[in-house]
Amino acid sequence: MxxxxxxxxxxxxxxxxxxxxxxxxxxxxxxxxxxxxxxxxxxxxxxxxxxxxxxxxxxxxxxxxxxxxxxxxxxxxxxxxxxxxYPPSVIRTRATDDRDQPVSLAFGSCREATHESSRRRLPPDALDAFARRLMAEPMERPDLLVLLGDQVYADETSAKVRRYLKRRRRNGHRGPQDQVVTFEEYTKLYLESWRDPEVRWLFSTVPSVMIFDDHELIDDWNTSASWRADIAQNSWWRERISGGLASYWIYQHLGNLSPDELAADPMFQKVSTAGDATDLMRDFGLRVDDPASAENIDQPYQWSFALDLGRTRLVVLDNRCNRVLTPGARAMLPAAEWDWFLDRAHGDYDHLVVGSSLPWLMPPALHHLEAWNERIAESRHRRTAALGEAMRRAFDMEHWAAFGKSFTALGELFRRLGEGGDGDRVGAGGAYAAPASISVLSGDVHHSYVARADFGHPLATPVMQLTCSPIHNQVPAPMRPLMRFSWSRAVARVARGLAKSAGVAKPALRWKRVAGPYFGNAVGVLRLEGRAATVTIEGTKKDGELFDVASVTYHS
The missing domain is CATH 2.60.40 (Immunoglobulin-like)
Structure with missing residues (x-):
């Protein structure tokens, strides 16, 4: 053949x-x-x-x-x-000594398939629009495209995929009628999404890194320990998690690794030399999902990764697979991976960029509600805990604020970096000058905004939350006023009072929105040059062209 x-x-x-x-x-x-x-x-x-x-x-x-x-x-x-x-696909390299070269990172999240195969009529795809712009203006190509989750939707499939699944279910392949389960079914999602002509060209000529969020597996993936116990009761779940993580490893994760990292990765070496790696991948998908497995207890498989471009360090964190869900000890990252992150967060660079599929700084009212929910969901009173868990799942209360210890630890890390890290396990390897900027790139929440952290005293380093979502999806119109309302100071005070009543400590920092919110499809670009950083968020017009939504410059 x-x-x-x-x-x-x-x-x-x-x-x-x-x-x-x-x-x-x-x-x-x-x-x-x-x-x-x-x-x-x-x-x-x-x-x-x-x-x-x-x-x-x-x-x-x-x-x-x-x-x-x-x-x-x-x-x-x-x-x-x-x-x-389309123009020729090119590989663009940086100078041997690229310390003085600007760095440009395009970013965003949440991309359903194209109009022709989408579940519903959506506004124009921002990634398509971005590709067309780069065809006309090749010198504007970014150094890297950072995709922050929901690159495919396993649980919200297009009409085309649903027809395929219906045939599969009639032929005896078990699972929900409108959701993918097997590795074979996952391949149809990537085929549908990545063969979009403009996106295919874009992927061929702009380097990309990717991290999953929940919809690559299922909505609310790993929101809590009880969620895991409940989902495991489904007869199709083991095959779903195995196929989902195996396909993610092949389609998305492998490309995040440098040639040296690929050469050192034992799983890649086994798979690439096996005559048929099916059994290897099936077992891998089950093993890396199980935090209690012998191989995962001390060091789970690490999906987080890091790279340097010039004087910029990018660290992209897994917010989903390796969460610690033990009540009373919940954490976004297990201890070993947090230590790895601390090591990469310290070093000789000008700009630190942290990729997190879930925003660290949410609308304040939502932050306080999630912090309150985490507390009541762990109540000793069974009915109160059950109410908290039901609300957690119904309203997606599972961001950094719902992992309060991790939220606080990340803020403390940024504060110490902004003051000039002194190296005491906060940074092995000695003291470093405060970075010129710290930027957290995020998606997930289906609206775009820029917020600045306030630690109560001046820092040399601005600490910014840059959220760009969705690339191709939408928020239902009735939800938009509510989401705008969640930025209100008055509503935040009420939500904070609720959290306080449950014994939640006041956050050690405050944050202020400086741009947004914008609810259309969008793509963000972060440009880092010298000691300055500029983020631009561009939305799509009805004709599919891009227009500026917000532009914010910050520097030390």
């Missing part, structure tokens, strides 16, 4: 003189990627669940260049496609 290119090429990490490019093919193949300069790389596809994938490392790229490239399968050129109307 002659192999075809199903998805890709997807340009992922560009590190020094090398780049990684991900593809999915229709059959086994030798995949080769060659840049105009002659730099090249090749890999044999690996197989899982009857699907074929390769991650090709292209080495020897010239610094500070933009090189068009081709992809061949068994010596047949399959990219660029014959007659393509």
């Amino acid at each position: 002659t192999a075809q290119l199903l998805i890709g090429p997807v340009l992922r990490r560009v590190t020094g003189d090398s780049a990684t490019i991900w593809v999915e093919t229709s059959a086994p193949a030798q995949v080769r990627v060659e840049a105009d300069s002659g730099a090249s790389g090749s890999a044999t596809t690996f197989c899982a669940y009857g699907h074929h994938y390769a991650l090709v490392v292209v080495a020897g790229l010239a610094p500070d260049s933009a090189q068009a490239y081709t992809v061949t399968l068994d010596d047949r050129v399959v990219w660029p496609a014959a007659g393509s109307p």
Whole structure:
């Protein structure tokens, strides 16, 4: 069988003189990627669940260049496609010494499939609009695209996928009628979403990193220990979590790793050399979901990752899979992963950017309600706890505020960094100057805004919450006034009073919204140059073009 290119090429990490490019093919193949300069790389596809994938490392790229490239399968050129109307796909490298080069990060979250296959009519896709803009203005291409969750929706499927699932269920494949369960069903989500023509071109020419949120698995994924116990009662859940995490590892997580990290990853080495990695991936998906497994007790599989671009450090955190859900000891990250984060949060850089699918700083009224809910859901009184748990699930009360110890610890870390970290386990390796900026990139909440933290005294470093969501989705119109209302100071005071009545301590910081909220589809761009940072959020017009929603500049 002659192999075809199903998805890709997807340009992922560009590190020094090398780049990684991900593809999915229709059959086994030798995949080769060659840049105009002659730099090249090749890999044999690996197989899982009857699907074929390769991650090709292209080495020897010239610094500070933009090189068009081709992809061949068994010596047949399959990219660029014959007659393509789109500009050439390129790999852009930074200078060998890029300390003085600006860094540009595009970001956003929550993207349903295109109009033709969507469950409902949505406003124009911001990622499509962003791609079209870059085709016309190639010098505006960002260094990296940071996708912050809900890249696919396993539990809110399109009409096209629902028709496919209906046929599957009639043929004996168990599971909900309108939700995916198996690895095979997950592949249809990625095929539907990533083959959108403009997005496919964008992925081929702008490096990308990605982290999951809940909808890659199911709404409210890992909201609490009782949620886990309840979901596990479904006969299809084990296959759902196994297929969901295995597909996420292949389609999204692998590309987050640098060539050196790939070479050191034992799971990648096993999968890429196995004749058929199906059993490996099935067992992997179950194992990494189980916090009590022997391999996970001390060191769960780490989905968080970090990278440096010039004088900018990006650390992207897993807000979902490795949560500690033990009542009284709830945490966004387990201890070992928090220690890893602390190590990366300290260092010699100008700008710290933290990727968190869930916003750290929410509308204040919502923050106080979630903090109150966490307290009552852990009440010793069974009825009170049951009410708290029901509210947690009904109103999605599972952000940083609902993991109060983690919220406080993150704020304390940022405060100490902004004052100049002194290194005492808050930063192994000695003292560092305060960064020029700290920015938290987030999505999830289906509206976009910029907020600034206030620690009660001047800090050399501005600490900012930058939330951009959705890329392609929408908030129901009746909900928008309520969400605007949640930013009200008066409502925040009432919610704070409720939290106080339950014994929740007052937060050690305050925060103020400086732009937004905006409720349309949007994409954000954070530009870091010298000691200054500028975030721009652009929404989509009815004709699919972008327009400025907000622009905020901050610096030390």
